Amino acid sequence: MEQQPAAAIWRTPIVAFDLLLAMEHLPVEVIGNILSRLEGARDVVIASMTCQKWREAYQKHLHTLAFNSNDCPAYRDITASQLEILITRTIFQTTGLQGLSILMDDVDEFNAATVIAWLMYTRETLRRLFYNVRTSPNVNILEICGRQKLEILAVSHSSITGVEPNFQRFPCLKSLSLSYVSISALDLRLLLTACPKLECLELVDPEIAISDAQMTLELSSPTLKSIYVEAISLDKFMLEADGLERLHLKDCSLEVFELIGKGTLKYFKFDDVIVIHLDIGETVDNLEVVDVSNYAIFWTKFYQMISRSSKLRKLRLWDVTFDDEYEVIDLETIAVCFPQMNHLSLRYELRNGVMHYGLQGSTNLENVTVLELGWTVINDFFSHWVEELLKRCPNLRKMIIFGVVSEAESHEEYQILANFTSSMVQLMRKYIHVEVQFEYE
Numbered sequence: 001m002e003q004q005p006a007a008a009i010w011r012t013p014i015v016a017f018d019l020l021l022a023m024e025h026l027p028v029e030v031i032g033n034i035l036s037r038l039e040g041a042r043d044v045v046i047a048s049m050t051c052q053k054w055r056e057a058y059q060k061h062l063h064t065l066a067f068n069s070n071d072c073p074a075y076r077d078i079t080a081s082q083l084e085i086l087i088t089r090t091i092f093q094t095t096g097l098q099g100l101s102i103l104m105d106d107v108d109e110f111n112a113a114t115v116i117a118w119l120m121y122t123r124e125t126l127r128r129l130f131y132n133v134r135t136s137p138n139v140n141i142l143e144i145c146g147r148q149k150l151e152i153l154a155v156s157h158s159s160i161t162g163v164e165p166n167f168q169r170f171p172c173l174k175s176l177s178l179s180y181v182s183i184s185a186l187d188l189r190l191l192l193t194a195c196p197k198l199e200c201l202e203l204v205d206p207e208i209a210i211s212d213a214q215m216t217l218e219l220s221s222p223t224l225k226s227i228y229v230e231a232i233s234l235d236k237f238m239l240e241a242d243g244l245e246r247l248h249l250k251d252c253s254l255e256v257f258e259l260i261g262k263g264t265l266k267y268f269k270f271d272d273v274i275v276i277h278l279d280i281g282e283t284v285d286n287l288e289v290v291d292v293s294n295y296a297i298f299w300t301k302f303y304q305m306i307s308r309s310s311k312l313r314k315l316r317l318w319d320v321t322f323d324d325e326y327e328v329i330d331l332e333t334i335a336v337c338f339p340q341m342n343h344l345s346l347r348y349e350l351r352n353g354v355m356h357y358g359l360q361g362s363t364n365l366e367n368v369t370v371l372e373l374g375w376t377v378i379n380d381f382f383s384h385w386v387e388e389l390l391k392r393c394p395n396l397r398k399m400i401i402f403g404v405v406s407e408a409e410s411h412e413e414y415q416i417l418a419n420f421t422s423s424m425v426q427l428m429r430k431y432i433h434v435e436v437q438f439e440y441e
Ligand SMILES: *[C@@H]1O[C@H](CO)[C@@H](O)[C@H](O)[C@H]1NC(C)=O
Pocket: 339, 340, 341, 366, 367
């Protein structure tokens, strides 16, 4: 990429320039509000240079500032130290910032002392901090921002050590996100106890140092409502969260996952997860959404777990594999157990000639209005299966068919696909009130 001088940033024109001048009669608080809504720090700075009043608004009433190396290519063409100066100048002209976002992907390390100065300068008023800055040495965010008003904290590519819940308390923190952060199991546990109002926790590809040989991560939070965990691999993960409503695991590999709760769980999503022993115990009476994909399932056991969820509205079983090759998910049981269900998604499996979704019974799925059906390898049986499901859903409004078409499709497979298309055309003549959509990949 062509090397641009640092000053290029300041010369970048912005479309709203004339508009900004035209709005000069606005009160400074309003201008401060407008500036806070502009996307990047660059726009704010340029806008504030246009006149005295805007400069004043910027200094006294700007409450949100965002620096994102991905937003503006110019950021990437200047050195880390030039960028540091730019950010320092911008931050130090504000008073009372509530939101600060510094996301520096692919930018070299910053000077730790400078970054500490930014945080110390803003911390007393800061409510939202999005922090992805590599520094040398590492900056201890918790120590700097603890005991303040932070409500949202998102930290990436950093390491957290020596959590002291008595000193590093986050009395107002509702949302905590740690991505690519290295932390010990003990520190993570302590960190949660230091956040007495935490509702939302996100852990993305954390590097968790666990001292015990059991490789167990035990977390507990009585206030937690939502947890998202991506890319962790552990022997045992135990979560005690009495008020948990949303659980989403993605790309995880766990020997044991245990959720201890009080029946508040509404949303359960497993995506590309390996869990050998799953125990969500007494937490399932109020489930509304169960969404499971790329998951090796012991259906009978899993089903026993969710079968008490009579309020279930959405069930998605997509590319689940069955540990017992003779297990069958039968429609009858689904229809009886989940009478309120309005959205059903199933990707058809036929392994070793065993059809894992049975069509026995005659109970209709009265409330189902949306049906998503798919195949991974198409065969003659698919259209029959679709037809049977349509019969069982008298109030259906929309059906989406998901197909996988491999490039190396044989002549016979094309023939099956053609036959399927013909049978769908015929079938849908009978269901003209149902909207049909096809998505092939
Ligand atoms: C459909 O759902 C409603 C509540 O959403 C419920 O009252 C009704 O009983 C359900 N229908 C059947 C056939 O179970």
